[in-house]
Amino acid sequence: MSTVSGKETGLLFRQLLDYKSYTYTYLLADPVSRIAVLIDPVIDMVDRDVALVRDLGLDLKYAVNTHVHADHITGTGEIKKRVAGCKSLISKVSTAKADVHISEGDVIKFGPYQLDCYSTPGHTDGCMSLVLRSEGLVFTGDAVLIRGCGRTDFQQGDAGKLYDSVHTKILSLPRFFKLYPAHDYTGQTSSTVGEELQHNQRLTRTRDEFIKIMHNLNLPYPKQIDKALPANMVCGVFDASQ
Ligand SMILES: N[C@@H](CCC(=O)N[C@@H](CSS)C(=O)NCC(=O)O)C(=O)O
Numbered sequence: 250m251s252t253v254s255g256k257e258t259g260l261l262f263r264q265l266l267d268y269k270s271y272t273y274t275y276l277l278a279d280p281v282s283r284i285a286v287l288i289d290p291v292i293d294m295v296d297r298d299v300a301l302v303r304d305l306g307l308d309l310k311y312a313v314n315t316h317v318h319a320d321h322i323t324g325t326g327e328i329k330k331r332v333a334g335c336k337s338l339i340s341k342v343s344t345a346k347a348d349v350h351i352s353e354g355d356v357i358k359f360g361p362y363q364l365d366c367y368s369t370p371g372h373t374d375g376c377m378s379l380v381l382r383s384e385g386l387v388f389t390g391d392a393v394l395i396r397g398c399g400r401t402d403f404q405q406g407d408a409g410k411l412y413d414s415v416h417t418k419i420l421s422l423p424r425f426f427k428l429y430p431a432h433d434y435t436g437q438t439s440s441t442v443g444e445e446l447q448h449n450q451r452l453t454r455t456r457d458e459f460i461k462i463m464h465n466l467n468l469p470y471p472k473q474i475d476k477a478l479p480a481n482m483v484c485g486v487f488d489a490s491q
């Protein structure tokens with residue numbers, strides 16, 4: 250965001266870290282209308298996120314989950330309680346509760362900006378990536394991670410499906426598009442389509458090699474999975490308000 254003749258111009262964009270689960274939450278806003286969108290908020294960080302929205306004088310309309318997270322509880326339900334008028338969003342395919350269910354081709358508008366919803370299954374069936382074409386930004390959830398990708402060993406995970414989703418929907422975008430994942434475990438913050446096409450250790454392989462790699466990751470299950478999955482099917486809160 251910059252200032253022209255004392256007026257804010259350009260997208261307001263913040264990348265926020267939950268340092269316990271290494272989850273990135275993204276705040277996007279139109280500086281003129283002040284309408285804002287939060288992507289993948291974490292319940293433990295809701296105080297921070299709501300304070301930031303207030304400090305910046307934003308009108309938070311949408312709190313979106315890219316998918317049903319397995320490693321942390323989403324903040325969307327708690328944010329709805331604190332921010333009047335804010336709606337929760339998640340994919341219809343996820344079958345999770347939310348105010349608005351999004352599908353391939355849907356758009357999330359905020360002022361003159363729009364996030365295009367791309368269905369990118371494979372990590373989970375309901376994974377959505379959100380593309381802000383005008384700025385060349387892609388919020389990949391757990392589909393593409395920097396030099397990696399989301400695991401495919403639970404929650405309807407399917408390595409072949411993930412490979413196809415990522416190659417047809419994300420890595421086919423212009424090479425300069427910036428990729429913002431839902432997690433990074435190495436301290437990195439973003440990548441680009443071109444960088445991942447060249448250096449991603451998993452996704453640069455053939456489809457068959459990729460499937461083999463994914464079947465042999467042998468990662469421990471996320472510590473919070475038994476708590477997180479049922480909570481995230483209801484936006485992180487167990488009462489009726491989602
Ligand atoms: N150690 C963490 C969980 C780490 C993990 O499994 N991350 C997921 C994304 S959250 S569903 C993943 O897909 N990782 C891919 C990889 O290659 O690491 C915990 O216990 O919470």
Ligand SMILES: [Fe+2]
Nearest residue numbers: 317318319391
């Ligand atoms: Fe995930």
